[in-house]
Amino acid sequence: MLTPNVTWLDLCLAGIGVYLVKQVFNKNPASYPPGPRGWPLIGNIQDIPHIKHWLTFAEWGKKYGAISHVEVLGQHIIVINSVKSAVDMLDKKGAVYSDRPVLPMAGELVGWKHILALLPYGDRFRQYRKNIHHIIGNRAALDVYHPIEEIETRRFLKRVFSNPEQLQAHVRLTAGAITLRTSYGYEVKENNDPFIDLAERAMNNFSRSSAPGAFIVDIVPLLANVPEWFPGAGFKRLAREWRQTLKEMVDVPYKFVKEQMDAGIAPMSFTSNLLEGRILSAEEDHTVKWSAASLYAGGADSIVSTIYSLFLAMTLFPDVQKKAQAELDAVVGPDRLPSFADRDSLPYIEALVKEILRWNVVGPTSIPHRVTEDDIHDGYHIPKGSLVILNFWLVRYFSVFDISAKSKDRFMLNDPQTYANPSQFNPERFLDNNGKDPEPDPRTICFGFGRRICPGLHLADASVWISTAMSLAVFDISKVVEKDVEVTPEVDPTSGTISHPKPFKCSIKPRSAKAVALIQQDANY
């Protein structure tokens, strides 16, 4: 997932003026999936929401069914509200449904199209995915990175302990630290880390370069060819500057790993693993370098959103926190911190992690896929070039692992037919309760489907788990009291590709003197 503030839908809408003519002259007789009625020429431009898209898309789902269609200035947009349709289209017809939209300014001119999340579908895409899958593609492969996650999470505890008011900054630094250390074996500095700084600058530039309507070249892509000196071509100079920052974000840590390897002191990492004992062609060098950078670009902000929402949930739901702590006390005890070795013995913590991922939908409308061939799906015409948007927030549940069962027409992440009282925060829904089956695991959905499924899902899952277990082992999280009044944080997730809880206040205190001692232990221990 790429940018915190900008929705992919907005981005894509920004560059579609060129389709106006097509709208008038190229009527296709086949029927599109149902959707709100549009106007001549402009289509459904007025129906497209600018905030909390997922709510409007869910309404379309209820009204029009699993697949709905709108057309904006000639751009076809398909919204999927059903897991069955997501699997049937994105997974089973993956060869046709796995491309990404073209972003003239951010992708083409600045160069973000080399990052996996924007990379066009093809051989290079497959090579990146192969690299990532090889190193962090399953739980077992990730075992070797567990010590890194544990050490970085211990450092997080220390930071929160010494300065709890800066929780959000600590979450951000820790997510960056885990991603940079996994990708490059690089250990971040506590303050003003140059790699974090570079990556944040590049990511900010990405947000700016991909902001909807910010650059004329997104509306008229042909302008990409004008020279820099051309009147009105300031965007080209900006693109050159931002391209340089992106290049540094990708090159500097890569060079760091190579130098460490030459000196024989490189710690194990995604990059050192891929480079070890190999002489790379220029193409291989490109794919290793950019797949490593794709991990930071794709992962850091998603982890931030999830861990920050853990603290929000614990502030709001003290009973859940108490149950989690009771389990930790019983299984781990007060004399050590939990580790990954405890994972199988902590079912409530496992259920809590699932509930966090369900309750805080990190990428409510995911990253659009682009259709590369005309398709007929469920009798509907899906034209080549359509953007496919998955509404994770409310998806009709039709489990990938349960395809033949009669649960076909149930709902998911926020739907009462799949999750009892979906707005209620209740980890117990995932436990075996009095013979009642646990509710479906949200991890089978929230990371996406098909060939673009999140390749960092196991790393994400591990990071969220260890942060949850360690934080609750040592901290009590509660509402702050201001002027004798408890302040209840609002649950109002931001709109954007990555949705974050709005900044909130909470009180974070060590649970006991023993907890303080555990926090203060050497983080490398």
Ligand code: HEM
């Ligand atoms: C809770 C955390 C996370 C969630 C919920 C999440 C979810 C997603 C989703 C929904 C997608 C889009 C899938 C699609 O296009 O169909 C995605 C893509 C991606 N994610 Fe994650 N993600 C998380 C963490 C991570 C982490 C930790 C990493 C890397 C270490 C990562 C790397 C990526 C990359 C590189 C892509 C682009 C894949 C492609 O276009 O082929 N994500 N993620």
